Amino acid sequence: MLRFTPTSLRKAVLRMAYAGSTVHVGCAFSIIEICAVLYRNHLRYPGFDPRAQDRDYLVLSKGHGVMAQYACLHELGWIADDELDRYFGDGTRLKGLSDAHVPGCEVTSGSLGHGLSVGVGLAMAAKLRNTDQRCYVIAGDGEMNEGTMWEALLFARHQKLDNLTLIIDENGFQAMGRTDEVLGLGDLARKLESFGFESRTVDGHDEQALDDAVRALNASRNDRPKAIVARTVKGKGVSFMENENAWHYTRLSADTFAQAMVELEER
Numbered sequence: 001m002l003r004f005t006p007t008s009l010r011k012a013v014l015r016m017a018y019a020g021s022t023v024h025v026g027c028a029f030s031i032i033e034i035c036a037v038l039y040r041n042h043l044r045y046p047g048f049d050p051r052a053q054d055r056d057y058l059v060l061s062k063g064h065g066v067m068a069q070y071a072c073l074h075e076l077g078w079i080a081d082d083e084l085d086r087y088f089g090d091g092t093r094l095k096g097l098s099d100a101h102v103p104g105c106e107v108t109s110g111s112l113g114h115g116l117s118v119g120v121g122l123a124m125a126a127k128l129r130n131t132d133q134r135c136y137v138i139a140g141d142g143e144m145n146e147g148t149m150w151e152a153l154l155f156a157r158h159q160k161l162d163n164l165t166l167i168i169d170e171n172g173f174q175a176m177g178r179t180d181e182v183l184g185l186g187d188l189a190r191k192l193e194s195f196g197f198e199s200r201t202v203d204g205h206d207e208q209a210l211d212d213a214v215r216a217l218n219a220s221r222n223d224r225p226k227a228i229v230a231r232t233v234k235g236k237g238v239s240f241m242e243n244e245n246a247w248h249y250t251r252l253s254a255d256t257f258a259q260a261m262v263e264l265e266e267r
Helices: 006-020 025-029 032-041 063-076 115-129 147-158 179-183 188-194 207-219 254-265
Strands: 057-060 135-140 164-170 198-203 226-231
Touching: 006 025, 006 032, 006 063, 006 254, 025 063, 032 057, 032 063, 032 135, 032 207, 057 063, 057 115, 115 135, 115 147, 115 164, 164 188, 164 207, 188 198, 188 226, 198 207, 207 226
Parallel strands: 057 135, 135 164, 164 226, 198 226
Antiparallel strands: none
């Protein structure tokens, strides 16, 4: 049985980040529970095939958090164990940003503000094909600074894409500082409602609350696209990373890797 436990997923992220001597640990950690709930309970892959024509879609618009998604694909068996230890290395297919060449990754993203538009297109295509496919898009709160995000929201409501669910990772930070200091967005849930979305706000690390919100929105039949504002902690799970924006760009040393793994073992 696939469990997608947050602790095991965070350990996989640490393995990748340490092996590749690369960054973006904090922003991967903040979406761990979101990814776990979606992969465990909601995403459908007929025939266990990541390329199945009638699969559901998970679009990682905040592509720099891709290690969280790779950790889930590893649990599914679509990424081999040894690939985690070659992350970001020469010849690997696992790059530091989401890449559509990796089965299970729907978009090549990382240049922020584009993934939601792709997700809207996938949701509309499913509507035109008259399938029951759903499209989930994970975006960052800093990414909501991009004008293309709001254009996509308008289009989604106009086309009545009730098979689209946007999940915003509201961890309060972006690359260079706090989101409220860089460009305040106010109450995102209210803004989304004003754009015609049906929205919920939840603790983004409470798996039951996330699952309940997804189920309630999926069950709602009102022709409105859906949204979840998930309030999260950047770096969640390791004490010295939590709410510390330096871990957007800090690489693990042997000592910090060992310390982080010990903390996760104790959970």
